[in-house]
Amino acid sequence: MAGPNPGGRRRNIATSINRLDQQIQFILEIDKLKSVLRRTTLINEARRENSAEHSWHIALMAVLLIEHANQAIDLPRVVKMLLIHDIVEIDAGDTFAYSGVSKIDQSAKERIAAERLFSLLPDDQAVELRALWEEFEAMQTPEANFANAVDRLMPVLHNYHNGGGTWRESIVTLEKVITRVSPIGEGSAALWEFTQTILADAVNRGLITR
Secondary structure, three states, X not given: OOOOOHHHHHHHHHHHXXXXXXXXXXXXXXXXXXHOEEEEEOOOOOOEEEHHHHHHHHHHHHHHHHHHOOOOOOHHHHHHHHHHOOOXXXXXXXXXXOOOOOHHHHHHHHHXXXXXXXXXXXXXXXXXXXXXXXXXXXXXXXXXXXXXXXXXXXHHHHHHHOOOHHHHHOOOEHHHHHHHHOOHHHHOHHHHHHHHHHHHHHXXXXXXXX
């Protein structure tokens, strides 16, 4: 009969501690997302929102608006996607949707950031979260389409309710806004119809340049 194996237990404990160390390191690192400022201001116009706030807000939006998705989707998968979709901005920074910055250049920066940030995690979690980030970016699954729908709807709500916000500040045309937010329809026809109603009223009120 085999006796106790203290050496094996010590290895398991050491492995567990190392795994926890990696997870804590990642948790501490993503605190930096709270310092990444977006161009969008809060609805009360008190200040610009940060990327961590944005990620939390749209994750909760997904929970609340799931019934409007075009297809049955895996909600926990969508929430995970939304909570990590902007983590790369810790290194790559936030890019204003209407800035004219090359999407190719920004994508390259974000991929380098993803490699560094997700590699801080234990291998299994690094693979899982990196795959979710890639899925969000590709917009090829029902979950990714719905996640992108709420991600693009939120700035519309901000700008509509804070007097035009970045639309007026940057003299953004309706055509540019529609190009940016039209993927909402891929995730939710209902949310896209709602968005179009908001944009039509925004034009009538002078919040968007026609």
